Every structure is written in structure tokens, then in C-alpha cells.
Amino acid sequence: MTAYWVSCYREISDPEKLAAYAAISVPALEAAGGVVVARGMPGAVYEAGLMQRTTVLTFPDVETAVAAHDSEAYQRALEALGDGAVRDLRIVPGV
Secondary structure, eight states: OOEEEEEEEEEESOHHHHHHHHHHHHHHHHHTTOEEEEEESOSOOOTTOOOOOEEEEEESSHHHHHHHHHSHHHHHHHHHHTTSEEEEEEEEEOO
16 A cells, blocks of 8 residues: 655755755655655645645555665665754555
């Protein structure tokens, strides 16, 4: 069952660190089976929605998404990001 990796950026304090993270994370996550399907600022927000950068990837299943997160390649991306952003990351199973 498809899984969705949803990352919302609550705060970006260092755009250079974010760029370094993106340069490492996208290839790492794609190599692990992820596909970026949305990235950027929302076109609209409703109810309690927040106008914050959001990234959505699909993976074949939750286990693959979790393995991608825990991989050495992605951990290097997180090291590059460091304290450059505060994010809310969740992996959600599809229906």
C-alpha cells in the first residue's frame, strides 16, 4: 500500500542549510524508492491550515519510507540541515 511522507516546515532559519539538505535528501530519498509529488508553499490553506512550505513524497509502503528515513544517505542530509529548519514530518499509509 502506498505511503505518503509529508514534511511541513514550521520555521526556516537558514536557507543555505536547507539548500544543502535538499541537494542531499532528494537523491537519497529517490534512490530509496521515493517520488516527490509536491513541494513548495500551499496554493491555499483552510481551517487551521498554516501557510508553510510543504513537501510530499510517495513510497511503495510505510516500511520503505521508514527505511529511507533511517538510511545513512538520508541521515547525512539531516546532518546538513542541522538547526536550519524546524519541521513536522510524518509518514502516512495510503488507503
